Amino acid sequence: MAKGKHKLHFDREKCKACGICIAFCPANVFTVDIDYCAVISSPDKCTGCRRCELYCPDYCIFVEEDYYG
Amino acid sequence: MVKPKLMQGNECCALGALAAGVRFFAGYPITPSTEIAEIFSKELPKLGGVFMQMEDEIASLAAVIGASLTGKKAITATSGPGFSLMQENLGFAAVAEVPCVIVNVMRLGPSTGMPTLPAQSDVMQARWGTHGDHSVIALAPSSVKEAFCLTVRAVNLAERYRVPVVLLMDEVIGHLRERVVFQPDEKVVQWERKQCLNPKSSQPFEETADGIPPFFSFGGEYRHHVTGLVHDESGFPTSQREGISRLIRRLHYKITQHLSDIVQVEEFFVDDADVLIIAYGSTARSAQAAVVRAREEGKKAGLLRLITLWPFPEKEVSTAAVNKKAVIVPEMNMGQLALEVARVLPDKNLLFPINRVDGELVTPDEILSVMGRIY
Amino acid sequence: MCAVYHKYLRLDHLPHIWCPGCGNGIVMGAFIRAMEDLKYDQNEVVVVSGIGCSGRISGYLDFNTLHTTHGRALAFATGIKAAEPRLKIFVFMGDGDATAIGGNHLIHACRRNIDMTAIIINNCTFGMTGGQFSPMTPKGKKASTAPYGTVERNFDIPALAQAAGATLVARVGIYQVNLLRELIVKASHHKGFALLEVISQCPVNYGRRNQMGDPAEMLEDQKGIIKSAGLGQGLENYFGQIFQSEQPEFIEEYNKMIVQAQKKGGCDV
Numbered sequence: 001m002a003k004g005k006h007k008l009h010f011d012r013e014k015c016k017a018c019g020i021c022i023a024f025c026p027a028n029v030f031t032v033d034i035d036y037c038a039v040i041s042s043p044d045k046c047t048g049c050r051r052c053e054l055y056c057p058d059y060c061i062f063v064e065e066d067y068y069g
Numbered sequence: 070m071v072k073p074k075l076m077q078g079n080e081c082c083a084l085g086a087l088a089a090g091v092r093f094f095a096g097y098p099i100t101p102s103t104e105i106a107e108i109f110s111k112e113l114p115k116l117g118g119v120f121m122q123m124e125d126e127i128a129s130l131a132a133v134i135g136a137s138l139t140g141k142k143a144i145t146a147t148s149g150p151g152f153s154l155m156q157e158n159l160g161f162a163a164v165a166e167v168p169c170v171i172v173n174v175m176r177l178g179p180s181t182g183m184p185t186l187p188a189q190s191d192v193m194q195a196r197w198g199t200h201g202d203h204s205v206i207a208l209a210p211s212s213v214k215e216a217f218c219l220t221v222r223a224v225n226l227a228e229r230y231r232v233p234v235v236l237l238m239d240e241v242i243g244h245l246r247e248r249v250v251f252q253p254d255e256k257v258v259q260w261e262r263k264q265c266l267n268p269k270s271s272q273p274f275e276e277t278a279d280g281i282p283p284f285f286s287f288g289g290e291y292r293h294h295v296t297g298l299v300h301d302e303s304g305f306p307t308s309q310r311e312g313i314s315r316l317i318r319r320l321h322y323k324i325t326q327h328l329s330d331i332v333q334v335e336e337f338f339v340d341d342a343d344v345l346i347i348a349y350g351s352t353a354r355s356a357q358a359a360v361v362r363a364r365e366e367g368k369k370a371g372l373l374r375l376i377t378l379w380p381f382p383e384k385e386v387s388t389a390a391v392n393k394k395a396v397i398v399p400e401m402n403m404g405q406l407a408l409e410v411a412r413v414l415p416d417k418n419l420l421f422p423i424n425r426v427d428g429e430l431v432t433p434d435e436i437l438s439v440m441g442r443i444y
Numbered sequence: 445m446c447a448v449y450h451k452y453l454r455l456d457h458l459p460h461i462w463c464p465g466c467g468n469g470i471v472m473g474a475f476i477r478a479m480e481d482l483k484y485d486q487n488e489v490v491v492v493s494g495i496g497c498s499g500r501i502s503g504y505l506d507f508n509t510l511h512t513t514h515g516r517a518l519a520f521a522t523g524i525k526a527a528e529p530r531l532k533i534f535v536f537m538g539d540g541d542a543t544a545i546g547g548n549h550l551i552h553a554c555r556r557n558i559d560m561t562a563i564i565i566n567n568c569t570f571g572m573t574g575g576q577f578s579p580m581t582p583k584g585k586k587a588s589t590a591p592y593g594t595v596e597r598n599f600d601i602p603a604l605a606q607a608a609g610a611t612l613v614a615r616v617g618i619y620q621v622n623l624l625r626e627l628i629v630k631a632s633h634h635k636g637f638a639l640l641e642v643i644s645q646c647p648v649n650y651g652r653r654n655q656m657g658d659p660a661e662m663l664e665d666q667k668g669i670i671k672s673a674g675l676g677q678g679l680e681n682y683f684g685q686i687f688q689s690e691q692p693e694f695i696e697e698y699n700k701m702i703v704q705a706q707k708k709g710g711c712d713v
Contacts, residue, residue, distance in 0.1 A: 092527075093523070093526070093527050095523060111705075114698075114701055114702045114704075114705035114706070115702075115705045115706055115708070115709075117702060117706075119526045119527060119698070121522070121523075121526055123519065123522075123552070124519075124548050124549060124552040125548060127516060127519065127549075128516065128519035128522070128548075128549055128552070129519075131512065131513070131516045131519035131520045131522075131523060131549075132519055132520065132522050132523030132526070133523060134520060134523065135492075135510070135519070135520040135521060135522065135523025135524040135525075135527065136523040136524065136526065136527035136528075137523075138510065138523075138524060139524055139527045139528040139531070140528075141527045141528075143523070143527070157513055157516075158513055158516065161512065161513050287490050287508040287510075287524060287528065287531065288487065288488065288490075288508065288528050288530070288531050289487070290487065291487075292486060292487060292506060292507055292508050292509075293508070293509075294454075294502065294503055294509045294510075294511070295509070295510045295511065296502075296503065296510075296511035297511065297512065297513055298511065305457060305503060306503065
C-alpha cells in the first residue's frame with residue numbers, strides 16, 4: 001500500500017520565535033522570517049519525525065500523516 | 070417528655086454540622102477546638118463521610134475547599150494560630166466563591182497567647198484577616214444549644230451565598246457543658262447551593278439578579294475553571310478594569326443586598342431601656358444577668374445580643390441605640406466590636422466599652438458597676 | 445489543526461502567557477498526548493495547579509481545572525480526591541511551588557499515598573517573579589536574588605519523595621517528550637501517589653542569567669546531561685522511572701475504616 005506524504009501545518013499567529021523547531025529539525029525543513037519566526041521552506045524534505053510538533057511549546061506545528069493531496 | 074442532655078459547645082457544633090449535611094471535615098489539632106475534630110473523626114465514617122487530619126491549617130482549609138468544589142458540604146475547626154494560617158485560603162474561598170465553614174474557637178492571643186483561656190479578640194481578624202476586599206459572614210453563639218443551631222445556620226449561609234462563613238465561638242462556649250433540650254418538633258432545615266441547570270445559558274461566575282452565581286461542581290456535567298485570580302463571568306482570569314471592578318463589587322453586594330436574610334440579633338428589654346448593652350458570645354450571658362439584676366434594682370437596662378457579627382448589624386444597632394443614655398459594649402478584647410458600634414452611634418460619648426484581657430469572663434458585677442457610674 | 449489540541453486545550457485562551465521556548469508548553473503538550481492515550485472522560489478529570497508560571501497550565505486545559513494558592517495545590521487536590529474518589533487527579537506544580545512554600549504539603553501527600561499524579565515542572569527558578577533562586581537552583585547558579593551564585597544546596601526531589609513515601613517516582617527531562625508522555629500514563633495507572641519531576645527550562649529568567657544560550661541550546665544541553673546520567677551529582681543522577689512499590693493507598697484504607705465504623709453502630713446525631 002502506498003504511503004501518503006507528510007504535510008506540515010504551521011500557525012504563524014501562535015509562533016513566539018523560540019527557534020526550537022528550526023534547531024531540532026533533522027531535515028532542515030525550516031528557515032526564519034524577518035521576525036525570527038519559523039517558515040516552512042522545504043516541506044518536501046520532511047521525514048515525518050514530528051520532533052518540531054512535540055517540542056513546539058506553543059502548539060504552532062502539526063504534522064499530518066498519510067496526506068494525499 | 071424530652072430528655073435533656075448535658076452537652077458541650079464543641080460537641081454541639083460538630084453535631085450541628087452533621088445535621089446540616091456536612092460530610093467532609095479537614096483539620097489540625099489545636100486547643101480549644103480539638104473536640105470538634107475528635108467528634109467528626111468518630112461520626113463521619115459512620116455516615117460515609119470523610120474526616121481528614123491534615124499537615125497544618127493551611128492544608129486543612131485547602132482540602133475543605135477542594136471537597137466543597139465537588140459539591141460536598143465541608144467544614145474545618147481551629148483556634149487563633151490556626152485561624153491565622155487559614156487566612157490565605159479564606160481569601161481564596163471568598164474570591165472563588167466556594168462555600169465552606171470555619172469554626173474558630175477563640176482563645177487569648179496574639180500568637181500562642183493563652184491556649185486554654187477564652188477571648189473574643191479575633192472579631193476583626195474574621196472580617197479583615199485575609200488581604201483584599203472580600204465578603205465574609207461571621208456568627209457568634211452564646212450558648213451550647215446555640216452552638217448547634219448556629220453551626221447549622223453557618224453551613225446554610227455558606228451554601229446559599231457561596232461564601233466562607235466563620236463561626237466565632239469563644240473558649241467559654243466551646244468548652245461549656247450545659248443542659249440542652251431538643252424538642253421533637255425542632256427540625257433542621259438544610260439550604261442547598263444554587264445549581265447550574267443549563268450551562269448554555271449560564272456561566273460559572275455570572276452576575277445574576279441576586280448576585281450569587283449558580284454552582285458548577287467538579288465531576289458534574291460541565292467543566293469549568295476555578296482560580297484565585299480575578300476572573301470574569303466565565304471563570305477565567307481577566308485584566309479588564311470593568312470586569313475586575315464588577316467581580317469585587319459583586320462579592321460585596323451579594324452579601325449586603327441580603328442583610329435581612331443574614332443578620333440576626335436578639336433583643337432583651339431594649340425598647341424602654343435607658344442603658345443599652347451590646348454583647349455577643351459568652352459575654353452576652355453576663356450582660357443578660359446584669360440586665361436582670363439592674364431591672365430588679367429598678368434600673369432600665371436592656372441587651373442587644375449580636376448573633377451575626379459580620380456583616381455588622383448596623384441598622385439593628387443604630388435603631389436600638391435611639392434615645393439611650395449610654396451604650397455599654399463588654400468584650401474579652403481591647404475593644405474590637407466597640408469600634409463598629411462607635412461608628413454607628415450618633416454620639417461617641419454614649420459609648421462605654423468594658424475590656425477584659427486576662428482570660429477571665431466579663432462579670433455581671435463589672436457591667437453593673439459601669440452602669441452605676443452612668444446612672 | 446491537530447485533533448489532540450482541539451480536544452484537550454482551551455484554544456480560545458491560547459496563545460499562552462509563557463515566554464518563547466518555555467518548557468511549560470512542552471510539558472503541557474506531552475500531557476495532552478498522554479490524555480489521548482488514557483482516554484479518560486474529560487468530566488472525570490481534575491487538573492489542579494499552584495501559583496507561578498506552571499500554575500497557569502490548569503487554565504489552558506479542558507478538564508475540571510483548579511488554580512489554587514501558592515504551594516497548596518496538593519492540599520486542595522487531596523480534598524477533591526477524598527471527597528470524590530472516582531475523579532482522576534493531576535497536579536501541576538513548579539519547583540518553587542512544590543519544594544519551597546509547598547514542601548510540607550508535598551511530603552505529606554507522599555506519606556498519605558493518596559491516588560493522584562503530581563508533576564513538578566522544575567525549571568530551577570522562580571520564573572514568574574523574575575528569576576529568584578529556588579530550592580531547586582543548583583549551587584553556584586546565578587539568580588536575581590543570587591547575583592554571586594546561590595550558596596544553598598538543592599533538593600533531590602525523587603529521593604525526597606521516595607523517602608516521604610511516594611510509591612511511584614520518576615525524573616524525566618522535557619527533552620524526553622515521549623518518555624514524559626509514557627510516564628504520565630504510567631503514573632496515572634499507578635494506584636497511589638505518583639510523582640514526576642520534569643526537568644524543564646526557563647530560557648528568559650534562568651538560562652539568560654547563567655549564559656545557557658537560546659531555548660534550543662538549553663534543550664541540547666539537557667540531552668547531554670541525560671546521556672551522561674548517573675555520572676555526576678544532583679540533577680545529573682538518574683532519568684526515567686526511579687522507584688515503584690505497592691503500598692496501602694489512602695482512599696482504599698479509608699473505605700475499609702468506613703466499613704469498620706459502620707459495623708460499630710449508628711451515628712449519635
